Amino acid sequence: MTDVLLGFLTEYWLSLLSVICLLVISAFFSGSETALTAASRSRMHTLENNGEERAGMVTRLIERRDRLIGTLLIGNNLVNILASSLTTSLLIGLFGDSGVAIASPDRFALAVAPWVRPFVAVVGPISSLVNAIVRRILHLFGINLSSDLPMLTAHEELRGAVNLLHREGSVIKADRDRLGGVLDLGELEVSDVMIHRTGMRAINADDPPQTCVREILESPFTRLPLWRGSADNIIGVVHSKDLLRALAEPNVEPETLDIVKIAQKPWFVPDSTNLKDQLNAFLRRKLHLAIVVDEYGQVQGLVTLEDILEEIVGDIADEHDIDIQGVRQEADGSIVVDGSVPIRDLNRALDWSLPDEEATTVAGLVIHESKSIPEERQAFTFYGKRFTVMKRVKNRITKLRIRAAEDEGQVG
Incomplete structure (x- = not known):
């Protein structure tokens, strides 16, 4: 029996060694996938800023997560198929444990990134081709995936993680809602948060000047739209501070004040504008109020910077707000x-x-x-x-x- 085993090992030692090497390579691919997909992008960003070049390599690899995973899977499958073929030809049941227990995904990711990067460069185009074929097949069934986005969206991953932490008690409801508000900005439109025209407070420019002054000063709002002839004809926005500055001028009385002259030019925005773009526009223009119009130019309401911020932090109340929760x-x-x-x-x-x-x-x-x-x-x-x-x-x-x-x- 010993002689038979010795002869067998002598004849097939190269094949046995190949199978063992292939299992090691399979373990490398499996461990690389686990480490790189679990690596913390924030941690890699910090390490890169501290001069760790391999951290930048890890960041670039995980930016295209679908390409990375597809490449590693192709490599792992090729290795496993070859190992299975050699094992079958030897008629033996060699089943090695190819899993790798990862104590620190970040540390392992730093170690394997220099080795994975050239493999991704070579096999990556094949993975991209496979992804393109998958997207094409899904498109035939009415499922569209953008070719420049990973198949798993970071927003949904983050939202799911926060919801899970909330259910486990690690994140309070208020913090979950704030993060959800940030993630929702790109999905909501101005029409979702605007003050509808039926609830707008506005000033009629044709009213006597003293009436306009009284309405502005008694209003809980700092800025009020100004209209003339019809509520749809917004000709300006009056800021209460501009009104007070005008009244402080010599020889200016409420009865003689021209309210139109102190009004700012109105800013009209489409009701289909998403909140993320509108928030950036508010910050860029340094304005706080915009008049919302539909595709025909008809006034639908108004939106303020505060309305958008409240989608993130919840209701913002000050000492002049009217407390109507409804x-x-x-x-x-x-x-x-x-x-x-x-x-x-x-x-x-x-x-x-x-x-x-x-x-x-x-x-x-x-x-x-x-x-x-x-x-x-x-x-x-x-x-x-x-x-x-x-x-x-x-x-x-x-x-x-x-x-x-x-x-x-x-x-x-």
Whole structure:
């Protein structure tokens, strides 16, 4: 038996050595994938700034995560197939543990990056070709993936991680909502957060000057649109500080003040502008208010810098704000809501998940789901909630009661 085994090893030692080497290479690919995909980009950025050249190499590799993973998988599969073929030809059951226990992904990533980089450079085009074929096949089924974006979006990964930490108690709800607000800026439009034209406070330029002055000074808002002839004809924006400076000039009285001369030129923005672009535009122009118009140029409302910031940090209140939340908790557990309350605000306040893709306000959601303009005392159940119309003014739902659908049967 010993002689047979010795002869076998003598004849096939090269094949056995090859299988062992291939298993080591497979372990290298598996460990590289684990380390590079788990490496901290922030940690690599810090190390690169501190002069670690390999950290920059790691950062460039993980910027195209789909290309990196595809390349490593191709290499690993080639190695495994070759090892399996040699093993089969030898008629032996060599099953080595090719896994690598990684104590520090960042440290291992730094070590393997110089070796992985040239392999990615050579095999990367093959991986890109495979990804292109996959995208083409998905496109035939109506699924479109941008060719310049990784298949896994960083936003969704980050949002999922924060939600997981929140469920585990490591992140409080307020911090989760703030981060979610930042991530949502590029997905929301100005029309989602604007003050609708029906709720705008504006000044009529044709009113007597003293009336305009009184309305501006009594308003809780620092900036007010100025219109003439029609509320759709916005001709300027009056800042209360400009008004006070004008009144401080010699020989200027409220009765003789020309309100149009102190008004700033209005800035009109499309209602389809996303909030990220609008926030950048506010900061670039150093302005705080814009008039929102639709595709026909009709005034739809106004949006302020504060409206966008509140999407991130929640309601911003100061000593001059009118405290109208529009949401009231009842003793029976139901919620009484003004129809104009934004769905996003309600979701954030109560940790609900009502959809806001088709409607912006709670009243709009009820109208969209019921496919009608409900009468008072009509009730509807959807998304696990029971909506009862409490008050309607003309065609506007102004107040609703919302309770959990499962609680409906318990209420007399």
